[in-house]
Amino acid sequence: MGRRRSEAGDAEGDPPRKRGEAGRAEQKRKRKGDEPSPRELVAAANAARDIAALVGDAAKPGPTTMRSSSSDGPPSATRGYVVDQLPDRLRRWCFDLTKRNMEAMYERTWGWSNPEKRRELAHSDARFIVAFRGDDDDGPMGFVHFRFEVEDSDGTPVAYVYELQVEDDARGRGVGRALMARVESIAENTRMARTMLTVLKTNAAAARFYERLGYVEDRDTPRDEACHYVILTKPAEAGRGGEGVPPRRSSGVVNP
Numbered sequence: 001m002g003r004r005r006s007e008a009g010d011a012e013g014d015p016p017r018k019r020g021e022a023g024r025a026e027q028k029r030k031r032k033g034d035e036p037s038p039r040e041l042v043a044a045a046n047a048a049r050d051i052a053a054l055v056g057d058a059a060k061p062g063p064t065t066m067r068s069s070s071s072d073g074p075p076s077a078t079r080g081y082v083v084d085q086l087p088d089r090l091r092r093w094c095f096d097l098t099k100r101n102m103e104a105m106y107e108r109t110w111g112w113s114n115p116e117k118r119r120e121l122a123h124s125d126a127r128f129i130v131a132f133r134g135d136d137d138d139g140p141m142g143f144v145h146f147r148f149e150v151e152d153s154d155g156t157p158v159a160y161v162y163e164l165q166v167e168d169d170a171r172g173r174g175v176g177r178a179l180m181a182r183v184e185s186i187a188e189n190t191r192m193a194r195t196m197l198t199v200l201k202t203n204a205a206a207a208r209f210y211e212r213l214g215y216v217e218d219r220d221t222p223r224d225e226a227c228h229y230v231i232l233t234k235p236a237e238a239g240r241g242g243e244g245v246p247p248r249r250s251s252g253v254v255n256p
């Protein structure tokens, strides 16, 4: 998964990205008046240290704990972390699980690099939600790594999912759906325009999963047939008016 970018990289070693268009959109919004600009919204979201509070359904005392409801997931606890709150053993587990799940798929496309994946998981903007088998911190079964960003292509603020991984023996029980529901809720509560992610064209199972969750191909997904991935998107819930980007077409085309 991760994220593919186009031109200059960032200071923490993320792959290149294109800034010109986003910068122009930002200036235009600033001129419009008092509404916070996308950059300000992203900065405010990044300043939040209590991820559970951003979800808005914290059901248990403690700043970072959220309990799954029966309607959106299995009976488990999820915890949210800003990158520097993530315990080392969980950071190692996130890396190991990603490697177990993805290395072979990466090797067939853009290649797997241990240092690059470790760097990505340690990025200062990284935010995590981890699902556990029980109420204590034992037995993590899945995690999502996301970031708040101003989208390169149109200058809107987005929640970008860099990684979603579930342990093999925990799949098909609503863990992935529950984790994505929390990111989407956070996107809405922080006034992001949409949730976005990148999926390999060869990852047909993930494509079907995202389709079930209502994701569609983003209009900026690369048109090049030889490209290994597609960009999927889901607008944040209606009510803020006009910031969501219309989809190009259904994500069903992702299947090989």
Ligand SMILES: CC(C)(COP(=O)(O)OP(=O)(O)OC[C@H]1O[C@@H](n2cnc3c(N)ncnc32)[C@H](O)[C@@H]1OP(=O)(O)O)[C@@H](O)C(=O)NCCC(=O)NCCS
Pocket: 001, 101, 164, 165, 166, 167, 170, 171, 172, 173, 174, 175, 176, 177, 178, 198, 199, 200, 203, 204, 205, 206, 208, 209, 210, 212, 213
């Ligand atoms: C993709 C993945 C995250 C899904 O997580 P999960 O916890 O198994 O998914 P859920 O149980 O929450 O499923 C949610 C919905 O998606 C559907 N779904 C999940 N996996 C599916 C699959 N392989 N094929 C078809 N539908 C699938 C489920 O049927 C369910 O639909 P429903 O709730 O309407 O009945 C998980 O399989 C995984 O970690 N895969 C390996 C890593 C990976 O590919 N990550 C994505 C990288 S982009």
